[in-house]
Amino acid sequence: MSQSGTRKLDWQSKEMQARVRRRYVRERRFRRVGLGAVIIAASFLAFLLFTITSNGIGGFRRAELALDLNYDPAILGIQASDSSEEAAATAVSRADFRPLLASAAQAQLGDSSLVSEGAWLAVRDQVVEDPSLIGTTQRVWVVGAPNMDILAKGQVDFDLAPDRRGVSTATVAAYRTLREEGRIRLAFNSGFLTQADSTNSELAGIWGALIGSILTMAITLGISFPLGVMTAVYLEEYAPKNKLTDIIEVSINNLAAVPSIIFGLLGLAVFLNTFGMQRSAPVVGGLTLALMTLPVIVISSRVALKSVPPSIRDAALGIGASRLQVILHHLIPVALPGILTGTIIGLSRALGETAPLLLIGMRAFVSDVPEGVTEPATVLPVQIFLWSDEVGRGFVEKTSAAIMVLLTVLLSMNAVAIYLRNKFERRW
Amino acid sequence: MSLGAFALVLLALATLSYVAARARARAFKVDSHHHVHSRPSYHGLRAGLTALVPAGLLILAWGIVGDGVVAEQTLSQLPEASRPAPGLDKQAFLNEVRGVVSGELPAAFRPAANEAVPIYRSTQQSWTLLIGGLAVLLALIGGGYAWLRTAPDVRARTQVEMFATVVLALASLIAILTTLGIVLSLLYESLEFFSRVNPLEFIFGTQWSPQTAIRADQVGSSGAFGAVPLFWGTIFIGAIIAMLVAIPLGLMAAIYLTQYARSSTRKILKPLLEILAGVPTVVYGYFAALTVAPAVRDLAISVGIESASSESALAAGSVMGIMIIPFISSMADDALSSVPGAMRDGSFALGATSSETIKRVLVPAALPGIVGGVLLAISRAIGETMIVVMAAGQAANLTANPLESVTTVTAQIVQLLTGDQEFDSAKTLSAFALGLVLFIVTLMLNIYALTVVKRYREAYE
Known part of the structure; x- marks a missing residue:
């Protein structure tokens, strides 16, 4: 050139x-x-x-203080006359452990406010489990107050002027004494993974929200998976080319792009106000998210069904299988990996969804682990949102720790989806 | 006996019909003179379905409307004085009664509710027995009839297939019902809202302060429902700031991954982008509020802007932009890869470098597809809720200063509907009007974008 x-x-x-x-x-x-x-x-x-x-x-660890607790029946208000085992058990579960802890903390640590306000709950549970502890003296590690927590984790900036540190000098001195005596330790925060929400940051846990999420997802999956697969099968295998089918297709494609908060408005207007269902209940949240997940499952199932080679369909029909048999015995088994991948992706999106659930009242403060789909509950992302609004210093790390749990769950779900896709995807 | 127990009885009856009809069909004589249309299991299925479906529908229908019927009857049996007022009071009253009946509450707080408990219980009991009994009867008749009619020439397989087709078709109607549900509920509540607030004022007004409108009679005159600041905030954050971040980064990332990266590099980088898309929005919101917003404020203060707010459009918009990157990048990826290879090869053959080919041939050719993708991304960004709720603030400012706090349509919907309030107030209803606007705008954007993308794809096919 x-x-x-x-x-x-x-x-x-x-x-x-x-x-x-x-x-x-x-x-x-x-x-x-x-x-x-x-x-x-x-x-x-x-x-x-x-x-x-x-x-x-830091949210996975908490400060614990050693206390020598004398389980004196007199302080606990348990009568010796409660001789029958059952009566004793109820007496223990009704006993007030707060004075016991407060006096022990006052005597041994010099300040009863170093111990968490809710520390007595764990102590009580221990005694309920083992009533023979009554009358004995035991060294128990109890949950420390939030200021003990931040001191033990080294989150106090000692360069600041004492009045701007957020902890009083007396508390710092108390903490230093405790550390010298070996009465304070940082331990794994088992409560974070086993308890529900609490107003005390050191006691708040995600178990309640996790169960709420699981219940909600169970409803979502139980509704959107069968409906989604059925819709996809109908559209791919049965639907005649007519106006109605077009409307169905357009609806599904649009629903897939509707902002999630609109589904929250739908849930609020239809499930709560028209049907009068229970606010804050996982069943309403699950239904709402199911409608949101449905188009995702339909679209991915259709793609999976479409990619099944026609020869399989023709062969089955050729040897006399009915349409239903072709679908149930051949198409769905072959397309299942694709369908499942789409389902997992849709479900992981629903699991991370917050906005629609806020609108149907799943932001209630729930301090009990929900036991059924009609009980008030919250879910993990909403719990994160609620904690992010809390002013308490301990909630910052709780929020981040909850996010870590949520991300772990979501990433492992996605990993499973990718694994399924790679392992079972067949090229024809 | 509870409804659940009846449902179990129904299942048992259906199974029984299935087994009995199948056994009967198995006993058919099959030889060259006797043709049997369907295999025995189809006869069984037919009988089982005839037993189960009508009765099951009855139980299901009662499950949906039953509570309401029982409640109404209970209330009508109560003396006039102890009936609750309609609305919220009635709801709370019934919740208490139901709580006691199901054993969740030891006793109701209101004496009238305690009075209603035995009535409710007995009404519920008798209705359940009636409906359950009817259902069992239906199942017996259906199963029995199908069993009696089990004959070699019955086209059981065709009937079962027909039934399956109908069920599948019904399932696919859910999508239409959902769309209808959205449209109708938004429209209904919005009309209610517009009967109290002038629609023109809503769309063109520049004052947004729904909190002041406590009494319904104040609303019309207060002019507090002008949604322009919200629309502007939504566009400012979602369509301007977020896109300024997302379009260059997403497009360049797509170009790099599709045109330059070796396939081994791509295998690592692409999933990373996908993870970015899989992070829940509440996490982005938290990150924006906790880390990005203070950083933006500190930065603004350090360059001398003292008025910088800790909740800013810039923080929310840029984090949203990052969130949208994978979306833009995958749309651009699709658009670029559907440009015919011949155009690329032609450009290379003329001696153009890769970047010249991309800038002068590929991107212009893929432009409609990319624009369509950007429109879809905008529609997603303006519907995004959690980031703006957590990081953009609640102040309805009409400002072009990215360091100030603005609010969006979605953030206001959440704000309006999460407090404790009467459902029927203009404040709550306005959330539905905002939702309607959001729905219409995103729908238009989506439809338009999809047409653009589709036409573009067809152009090269």
């Missing part, structure tokens, strides 16, 4: 060489910009995960 038009181009000339160089520089720059965009996105993800983890890792 030495000839271009009438002018002869000298590619070896300095001018042309410089021009080519410039073009290559531009090429490299463009490429670097592209790489930069990917790196920015990835480093944002890394930064997000890092921030959440470094904030949240």
